[in-house]
Amino acid sequence: MEPIRPEVDAFVLDWLQREPLLRSYFFEERDGNCRLTSSFASKLSETAPMWARLVAPVAEWFTQQIHKSRTSQSRSRLPVQLTPATRQEKKVTSNVERELSFRRANVCVSCGKKIHSRSTNCDECAKEKRPERMIEVARLGRVVTLLPEAQAKRSATQKVNTQAVWDWNPTDYPTWLTSDLYSAKIQPRLVSLSCSSVAKRLGVSVSYADQIRKGRVPHPRHWQTLAKLVGWSRNSKPCCRNR
Ligand SMILES: [Zn+2]
Incomplete structure (x- = not known):
């Protein structure tokens, strides 16, 4: 097996990365030695055809070398056919993985229980992990808001808003759009x-927009836009103050 050790190691490492090994695969003896159970050994033996194909060229070469050393005058070759002779056979053998009868079980990465879907956890483990995941997502969210880019963006938005408040002139807005009317007619809609x-319409953050929807009264400069957005108009009343 030594000539194909890298292939065997690659197979094992790839397997370990994909799924946890089941507890039922092993047992410990009284002296502390860990052994494979017969069911696991039987499962592993399903990979034998793959290793046989990989080791065949080496075995064949070795046999021919012994044969040559014994009959140094002869150029005859032993009629050993471990490796595929025809192109058709080579093609089939080239994809040993596809031919392999050994199939890895799809198991939960946390508890090792068999699962049918492509998910990495069984339903119970996924349920247990949900709060952990939410905490992690929240932590990442906090980290992102503290990044210099996010702080710079907030500072720029703050500047724009402050300027807009300074630029706001109450006389540019309809007189009928009072605080009472906003609370009674626009906010509920x-x-x-x-x-x-x-x-999007106010040019504010989604979280601030959500607060406005839920009752927070925005700066009066936003009232007219919100009135239009909910389809509220007071055509019977003069829409603007005389300037
Ligand atoms: Zn599980």
């Missing part, structure tokens, strides 16, 4: 809109 549509 905002809940039917999506956060993203509100955010």
Whole structure:
């Protein structure tokens, strides 16, 4: 087996990366030695045809060398045919993995239970891991918001908003659009809109848009845009103050 040791190691490492080994594959003897159970040995023996094909050229070469040394005058070759002689046979052998009857079981990476789907965990383990995953996602979210790029972006947005408040002139806006009217007629209609549509029209973050939808009163400069967004108009009243 030594000439094909790299192939065997690659096979084992690849297998270990894909799935955990089952506890039932091993048992420990009284002296502490760890042994393979017969069921696991039987499973592993299914890989024998693959190793046989890989080791065949080496075995064949070795046999021919012995044969040659014994009959140094003769150029005859032993009629050994361990390796495929025809192109057709070579083609079939080239993909030993495909031919291999050995199939790795699809098991949960946490508990080793057999699973049918392509997921990495069984249902029970996935359920247990969900809170852990949420905590990790939240942690990553916090890390991202502290990055210099995110802080620079927040600072730029803050500047734009401050400037907009400075530039805002109440006389440019309709007189009928009062705080009471906003609370009574416009705000209740905002809940039917999506956060993203509100955010896009106002040029604010989705989380701030969500707060506005849920009742936070935005700066008055946003009221007219929100009135249009919910389809509210007061045509009977003058829409603008005389300038
Ligand atoms: Zn599991």
